[in-house]
Amino acid sequence: MKILLTGASSFTGLWFARRLAAAGHRVVAPLKGARSEYTGLRKERVTELSRVAELVESCPFGSSAFTDLVCSGSWDILCQHASRVGDYRNPEFDVAAALAENTHNLAPILKLMLDRGLAGVVLTGTVFEQDEGAGDAPLRAVSPYGLSKGLTWQYYRFLSETMGFTLGKFVIPNPFGPYEEPRFCNFLIRSWLRGEAPAVRTPDYVRDNVHVDLLSIAYADFVESLPRERGQFRYNPSLYVETQGAFATRLAAEMAPRLGVACPIDFLEQTDFSEPKTRINTDKIGETASSWSESGAWDAHAAFYMDRQGE
Numbered sequence: 001m002k003i004l005l006t007g008a009s010s011f012t013g014l015w016f017a018r019r020l021a022a023a024g025h026r027v028v029a030p031l032k033g034a035r036s037e038y039t040g041l042r043k044e045r046v047t048e049l050s051r052v053a054e055l056v057e058s059c060p061f062g063s064s065a066f067t068d069l070v071c072s073g074s075w076d077i078l079c080q081h082a083s084r085v086g087d088y089r090n091p092e093f094d095v096a097a098a099l100a101e102n103t104h105n106l107a108p109i110l111k112l113m114l115d116r117g118l119a120g121v122v123l124t125g126t127v128f129e130q131d132e133g134a135g136d137a138p139l140r141a142v143s144p145y146g147l148s149k150g151l152t153w154q155y156y157r158f159l160s161e162t163m164g165f166t167l168g169k170f171v172i173p174n175p176f177g178p179y180e181e182p183r184f185c186n187f188l189i190r191s192w193l194r195g196e197a198p199a200v201r202t203p204d205y206v207r208d209n210v211h212v213d214l215l216s217i218a219y220a221d222f223v224e225s226l227p228r229e230r231g232q233f234r235y236n237p238s239l240y241v242e243t244q245g246a247f248a249t250r251l252a253a254e255m256a257p258r259l260g261v262a263c264p265i266d267f268l269e270q271t272d273f274s275e276p277k278t279r280i281n282t283d284k285i286g287e288t289a290s291s292w293s294e295s296g297a298w299d300a301h302a303a304f305y306m307d308r309q310g311e
Helices: 011-022 040-049 064-070 095-102 106-115 144-163 184-193 212-228 244-259 294-306
Strands: 002-006 026-030 054-056 077-080 120-126 166-172 174-176 206-211 232-235 240-243
Touching (some): 002 011, 011 040, 064 106, 095 144, 106 144, 120 144, 144 166, 144 232, 174 184, 184 294, 212 294, 244 294
Parallel strands (some): 002 077, 120 166, 166 232
Antiparallel strands (some): 206 240
């Protein structure tokens, strides 16, 4: 299939593009800016992305350049993975601006693609949206960013119902693995490589962590299923459901022999419960991906950081 994948320079986007290309699909990846503008980790990801996808520079979603790309040929599936993220934990995150960016010129773009044979759309969601996943009731948005994602889904859902196209929602929990952003796993592993004992301040939160390699397998399978579906459907992939303290312990046990260093952790008493204590996905995927090697994924995760010591 010919797939238009937005947001492919992101951590998960790169892995999704890799897996779709490995499955034999033609992946076209529009970039928000010129390739020369990317730096650091995102530049690395764009370089890797160029090996598996056709890059279209300076082509943000909804722009005239994006419309020209859409009109350049026919498309089987639109994988709408791009969204405004920024400082996603910021309580002042601009929900209205994010929704506007996520849906800019959406209806006319979809009409153009549907007229050219589009089978449907796969929209990426997050478990931290309102009314998503499972956990503490009510299932409120965990943050303004999560709220913007949930509102984006509602608009896509409305257009699916009024324009009559198939819409799949792929809901991401907590992904981790090579090329990840400098968040929880990155913080722990880099601390261990410096000989430090990192502090875990929220060990009591129950979250759903999934290796990005396995997540990408689930994503490609989901995308490939879209032409067989009608209406709206979703998938909420889940792997390691446990407290963040237990997951940090799991990570330490896997990394210590692979990194060749001690991996101590300083667990602090959690006092901040501003987020729901439990928010997880609901569709277990560990048993269904027969092609996935769990030990191989841990090996690749450790090797990624060993190659970057001192950076």
